[in-house]
Amino acid sequence: MTDTATSAGPPRQTPRRGEFTLIDRFFTDLGPVRSDVRLGVGDDCALLTVPAQTDLAVSLDTLCAGVHFFPDCAPHAVGHKSLAVGLSDLAAMGATPAWATLALTLPRRDDAWVGDFARGFRELAEAHGVRLVGGDTTRGPLSVTVQVHGLVASGTAVRRSGACVEDLIWVSGTLGDAALALDRLRAGKSPDPALRARLERPTPRVTLGVALRGLASAMIDLSDGLAGDLGHILAASGVGALIDVSALPLSPAVRAQVRATANWTLPVAGGDDYELCFSAPARHADAIRALGAGCGCPLRVIGRVRPEPGLQLRDADGTTVNLASVGYDHFTTEP
Amino acid sequence: MTDTATSAGPPRQTPRRGEFTLIDRFFTDLGPVRSDVRLGVGDDCALLTVPAQTDLAVSLDTLCAGVHFFPDCAPHAVGHKSLAVGLSDLAAMGATPAWATLALTLPRRDDAWVGDFARGFRELAEAHGVRLVGGDTTRGPLSVTVQVHGLVASGTAVRRSGACVEDLIWVSGTLGDAALALDRLRAGKSPDPALRARLERPTPRVTLGVALRGLASAMIDLSDGLAGDLGHILAASGVGALIDVSALPLSPAVRAQVRATANWTLPVAGGDDYELCFSAPARHADAIRALGAGCGCPLRVIGRVRPEPGLQLRDADGTTVNLASVGYDHFTTEP
Numbered sequence: 001m002t003d004t005a006t007s008a009g010p011p012r013q014t015p016r017r018g019e020f021t022l023i024d025r026f027f028t029d030l031g032p033v034r035s036d037v038r039l040g041v042g043d044d045c046a047l048l049t050v051p052a053q054t055d056l057a058v059s060l061d062t063l064c065a066g067v068h069f070f071p072d073c074a075p076h077a078v079g080h081k082s083l084a085v086g087l088s089d090l091a092a093m094g095a096t097p098a099w100a101t102l103a104l105t106l107p108r109r110d111d112a113w114v115g116d117f118a119r120g121f122r123e124l125a126e127a128h129g130v131r132l133v134g135g136d137t138t139r140g141p142l143s144v145t146v147q148v149h150g151l152v153a154s155g156t157a158v159r160r161s162g163a164c165v166e167d168l169i170w171v172s173g174t175l176g177d178a179a180l181a182l183d184r185l186r187a188g189k190s191p192d193p194a195l196r197a198r199l200e201r202p203t204p205r206v207t208l209g210v211a212l213r214g215l216a217s218a219m220i221d222l223s224d225g226l227a228g229d230l231g232h233i234l235a236a237s238g239v240g241a242l243i244d245v246s247a248l249p250l251s252p253a254v255r256a257q258v259r260a261t262a263n264w265t266l267p268v269a270g271g272d273d274y275e276l277c278f279s280a281p282a283r284h285a286d287a288i289r290a291l292g293a294g295c296g297c298p299l300r301v302i303g304r305v306r307p308e309p310g311l312q313l314r315d316a317d318g319t320t321v322n323l324a325s326v327g328y329d330h331f332t333t334e335p
Numbered sequence: 336m337t338d339t340a341t342s343a344g345p346p347r348q349t350p351r352r353g354e355f356t357l358i359d360r361f362f363t364d365l366g367p368v369r370s371d372v373r374l375g376v377g378d379d380c381a382l383l384t385v386p387a388q389t390d391l392a393v394s395l396d397t398l399c400a401g402v403h404f405f406p407d408c409a410p411h412a413v414g415h416k417s418l419a420v421g422l423s424d425l426a427a428m429g430a431t432p433a434w435a436t437l438a439l440t441l442p443r444r445d446d447a448w449v450g451d452f453a454r455g456f457r458e459l460a461e462a463h464g465v466r467l468v469g470g471d472t473t474r475g476p477l478s479v480t481v482q483v484h485g486l487v488a489s490g491t492a493v494r495r496s497g498a499c500v501e502d503l504i505w506v507s508g509t510l511g512d513a514a515l516a517l518d519r520l521r522a523g524k525s526p527d528p529a530l531r532a533r534l535e536r537p538t539p540r541v542t543l544g545v546a547l548r549g550l551a552s553a554m555i556d557l558s559d560g561l562a563g564d565l566g567h568i569l570a571a572s573g574v575g576a577l578i579d580v581s582a583l584p585l586s587p588a589v590r591a592q593v594r595a596t597a598n599w600t601l602p603v604a605g606g607d608d609y610e611l612c613f614s615a616p617a618r619h620a621d622a623i624r625a626l627g628a629g630c631g632c633p634l635r636v637i638g639r640v641r642p643e644p645g646l647q648l649r650d651a652d653g654t655t656v657n658l659a660s661v662g663y664d665h666f667t668t669e670p
Contacts, residue, residue, distance in 0.1 A: 045427075049390060059381070140402045147393075159374065
């Protein structure tokens, strides 16, 4: 429901008025008013209208304190990231964001925390025209679950399964920054603000994703690392790929780390970058480069689709880079 | 996303293959195949089609272990209830269930638990034609967040705001059973199975809710207790109500408890019944009674809408029942 009471003690029994106040205060008017929202926060369900000839794209993600973010992470960043990861999924399909629902679980009432969280969520929602239409607030260990809803002309969404042999493989932005920031935080060091922002306030590539419809043959967002996520495209498409690791786009900080350690783990297996990885026929290369420039988002060709299944990484001199050596073990079965 | 890897350590970095296996095994083919699902579990987003002249109704709810259910609650019941509470919200709008997404957070991999959970979820999903189209599985304290998606002819959803003076107020089923079962469990007693099922395996009144479109003027499902939830209808509609507590439909167990304690707390303020409460013009009374009989769901008139704001409860002899005396304090602000 869109305004469930917070409750304590298993399971909830009596209404908690404070909860309604919390929702009224922070979540009833979040994001731009949209004419396709017939009914937003405040009833048993939200009521939404999807235009004709349009598919609805939905994605649901949970971020747990202590697992997906440090418990002392700035609430503004948690608000931003909890929406950003969903918008990144919409981008990976080429869908235009429309609405979100939010389930927020808090150990105790903390209006200052919620206010900052809501501000981070709101700023990103407003930037992408997303209206918060419902949700739930509950008592429990800190976690955030967001469902995003996007719209895409019927049949034009970019799936993981369309990669063809000889397609070029592209990525946006730079790879490994979020993982490097995480390494530094775990080591008790403070990464510089730009690097830290790559971990805590990722930029969903929404404009780019929408623009790639009709050009990209398959697409995914890089949440779990290049090797794993590109692996999903390859598996879904029934193809393989050869990647030139020396072509991977790296920030100066990641490049320095790769050089110092002679190890490609950060850009190949580091998660949380939320860049787009896509395949496209070579004939679209000029159009794609122009599009990246138009979006202000660097795009780089990193390899090519080939018929042999699996992912192979090669260094500039043609040497094969072992996947296990970069922290990615395809056969790990223990979660 | 629809198949995010489980992760441990803040925040996730490397892909966990076991997670994909978990999703493949339990969640990729849950519920009936539906032609309106263009793309289900296994890509960045699910792709869904909403028919023309139809509104999409959505609701998101979280159940946390230790808050909304006992940590040792049977996983089959948790699976059932996590979908049931959402279907109950759809019922309260008169929407027909279509799809669900599921975010499952688990402290550790436990295939037996997940298998039973999935079975409980699946059985209810199949009973209502609901297809699981996506979700997320993460590592963390046990909790379940489900978004339900329903369809309703444009403009026909039953909102909370339509109650009119002189409308009769109805409830389905019986009230207070879940709260009584909870009281007994909290006291270390074992409620009889039928009573316990009312708490752990609530029946969403989906058929009834859909049938009430065009008859009910306002509707809500009773998750937080009659007084609080009816209060939402009254506030949204700008009206008040007079309820005859002696008319409340009670199971023999709750009736005995009310008599023994001379206290109406259980049926008036007890939560988790997931019955429907609705208002309707008196002229529809016969049609509504017939409809209840057709659905196999008892319906009872418990009072009437009146212009004076607020909720007043009266006993059979006309004595006012104090709301605070039944555990419902309208002015409580602390969640």
